[in-house]
Amino acid sequence: GENVEQHPSTLSVQEGDSAVIKCTYSDSASNYFPWYKQELGKRPQLIIDIRSNVGEKKDQRIAVTLNKTAKHFSLHITETQPEDSAVYFCAASSRDSGTYKYIFGTGTRLKVLA
């Protein structure tokens, strides 16, 4: 079945350093790749997304890259700050029977050390 693998499961970085989270998907029909941030006890919230016709997208300190050939996409956070500490989920979405089904990765717990 469809699967999204996410690595690492935990990541600790010093404040100001960069963080990279990687995901691999299995369904070649996937065409939309969002990233969600979930703070402790809160709901997941979209932070950035990319479509299959784009190789890279950037929004201030956050960027996402996509390699369709390798079925691989990554989240890059530069100049990390303590408020970046959270769990980050990647997801892949494909159109199936007229709807968009999202398959999520298992999450990465990012800790930014002050």
Add this chain to the structure above:
Amino acid sequence: NAGVTQTPKFRILKIGQSMTLQCTQDMNHNYMYWYRQDPGMGLKLIYYSVGAGITDKGEVPNGYNVSRSTTEDFPLRLELAAPSQTSVYFCASSLGQGGEKLFFGSGTQLSVL
């Protein structure tokens, strides 16, 4: 707009009991979803709906049922609760038709003892 509203926020059930998790959205979204999130795990799709009267199974549908009688509401029914259903449940919605951003509710923490 309130967005996606879930009730209750917390619930403790005994094994074998039943309950309904409520979800309503006021954004006129066509697509609605139910996910469960186990500790340290990602989000698993239980059921989804593309519009009123239409529902379909996700990755982990066993032990659950849904209905979608209106665009706004998408309740999740647990019959004969089991400890394996202890989890945090999130309802989500999206516009669909190219508007793929998911809007999540605040979640329901369910314990089955």
